[in-house]
Amino acid sequence: MTEKTINVDFLIVGAGIAGTTLALELSKLNQSILMIDNNYPLSSSRVAAGLISPMVPRNVRKTWKCDEIFPHVFEYYQAFEKEWNTSFMEVIPSLQIHKNLRQVHNWTIRAGEPGFDKYLNIHAPQLPACMKPLNFDCIEVLQTGRLDVFKFLETAKSHFSNKNIHYIEEAFNYEELKQSNSVWNYKHIQASKVIFAEGLGILENPFFQYLPFNPSGGDIVKVEIQNIPQTHILKKKEWLIPVGNDQWIGGSTYHSNDLSVNPEQKDADWLIQEFESWVGQPVKLLSHVKGIRPTVAERRPYLGQHPNLNNLFVYNGLGSKGSSLASILSKHYAEHLIQQTEIDAELDINQFNYLVSK
Ligand SMILES: Cc1cc2nc3c(=O)[nH]c(=O)nc-3n(C[C@H](O)[C@H](O)[C@H](O)COP(=O)(O)OP(=O)(O)OC[C@H]3O[C@@H](n4cnc5c(N)ncnc54)[C@H](O)[C@@H]3O)c2cc1C
Incomplete structure (x- = not known):
């Protein structure tokens, strides 16, 4: 028929x-x-982890079309949440943890420039005491969050x-x-x-x-970390997004021109090692996936x-x-x-x- x-x-x-x-x-x-x-x-x-952030750490600049996208991006998805009576969008501020004095300088200067005050707060809350003593502290990035894509x-x-x-x-x-x-x-x-x-x-x-196209592979892990308050996304170069019950989604890696979606243990190990170097707590791996971003040159x-x-x-x-x-x-x-x-x-x-x- x-x-x-x-x-x-x-x-x-x-x-x-x-x-x-x-x-x-x-x-x-x-x-x-x-x-x-x-x-x-x-x-x-x-x-995808669904991380949404107005700032690009490299060169401390706003993301492309930032002022058009933010804060409406949250309202955009929240309108669907309301219509469908569910939740998938969470607005969570970030703590951008500095690596060296140059980063402290660059982020602090930027925070004082016109148009950045709505995204950056130099009076960031204290990092949790249990985190390793960090030499250079952090800045709070506002209007960040996660879409559960x-x-x-x-x-x-x-x-x-x-x-x-x-x-x-x-x-x-x-x-x-x-x-x-x-x-x-x-x-x-x-x-x-x-x-x-x-x-x-x-x-x-x-x-x-x-x-x-210039596809780039990326690893996403789910981890458990005790004793870190889940009030902020934590970001150095890699990042951790709180998802409740001491669990975090962590990422990511960039494998240039890599079309493989088979997660490799060495990449999870590398991420865990990076996280442990600044959260100062044991990081337990719960799951690991790999995907490919449709990136263009x-x-x-x-x-x-x-x-x-x-x-x-x-x-x-x-x-x-x-x-x-x-x-x-x-x-x-x-x-x-x-x-x-x-x-x-x-x-x-x-x-x-x-x-x-x-
Ligand atoms: C590891 C990783 C982490 C990421 N983290 C973030 C993040 O934190 N924040 C963020 O904003 N973005 C993130 N991204 C990027 C983001 O996921 C992409 O920008 C976005 O998903 C691209 O969406 P798309 O709809 O264009 O493509 P896709 O998501 O690939 O959607 C294409 C769809 O087409 C289907 N399809 C393909 N070929 C066919 C076919 N021949 N017939 C029928 N169906 C087909 C696929 O199944 C898929 O459903 C991440 C990506 C990866 C891989």
């Missing part, structure tokens, strides 16, 4: 943080959507049907996507527009393979239409900041797709057209 044709405005491939938030934004604009996702358990969003995605999925979003769990077969009379056909689905948001699945995508996400194929779009390259970036980019993209507003020039993939053969 042939399946009944489904007609939708948008077919979205990939239900990670990018595809899911875009679907939710398009649904707010009364669009019908069908999502296809292979539910890969080690996808970047399913492994896995829970957000699972909850969103369970509400798709109320939002005119169909969901199919399967691997997308690119060979079955065909365009005729300006409509895209995929099996029994007809869509006006197709958006690819498959994270690193893009490496198999024949339409957008030309976009340059220029550290700017990819949005826009294929140069030669009408109504075929990409949404990718969220790198190591998917949780915060998706909160502004998905709305920006949805408005572009429906109301033809301009895409931010830094993000538009048309700058890579020279890489596509005609």
Whole structure:
């Protein structure tokens, strides 16, 4: 028996943080959507720690689009929490622990500059007494927190049907996507527009393979540490996020151009050793996973239409900041797709057209 044709405005491939938030934004604009996702358990969003922070420690600067993203990023996810009567967003300040006098100087100078006072507090609370005597103390970073990305995605999925979003769990077969009379056909689905948001699945995508990626592997551990109050995220170069019951999520490592998702004991050992060197307490490993970030060389996400194929779009390259970036980019993209507003020039993939053969 042939399946009944489904007609939708948008077919979205990939239900990670990018595809899911875009679907939710398009649904707010009364669009019908069908999502296809292979539910890969080690996808970047399913492994991510979900840390959200306005500051980049290297060079002590604000993250890209910081003043647009913060504090609205928390409100963005909290609105969904309210609608769905659950919780996945926690706002928790951070203690940035200094390594040397230069860091004390750089962070203190920055805290006095205009526009930084809302993010930095030099009168940080005392570090817990049980932590190793630290020579140079710390600064408090405000407007930081954690999105439980896995829970957000699972909850969103369970509400798709109320939002005119169909969901199919399967691997997308690119060979079955065909365009005729300006409509895209995929099996029994007809869509006006197709958006690819498959994270690193893009490496198999024949339409957008030309976009340059520099994937970076990362380890995330769950650990138990006694006697440290769980009031703050603790951050040196690596970080620990409190999740209750003396448990912490810790990370991370950066393995450049590494596509392996097999966690290696040496990487967990290294993280544990780093943490123990500054928390001054035994750190017990509870679990360890590895994932791959869809990082791009220029550290700017990819949005826009294929140069030669009408109504075929990409949404990718969220790198190591998917949780915060998706909160502004998905709305920006949805408005572009429906109301033809301009895409931010830094993000538009048309700058890579020279890489596509005609
Ligand atoms: C170890 C690690 C730690 C991280 N920590 C943080 C953090 O603390 N804070 C933060 O903001 N970000 C963090 N990130 C980065 C963040 O996870 C990414 O920016 C974000 O998840 C990218 O989301 P995405 O939706 O673009 O891709 P993905 O999450 O990869 O989603 C793509 C989806 O498409 C599906 N898919 C792929 N190919 C196909 C196909 N052919 N057919 C059907 N479905 C397909 C996948 O199963 C997946 O569900 C971390 C990432 C890693 C790996």
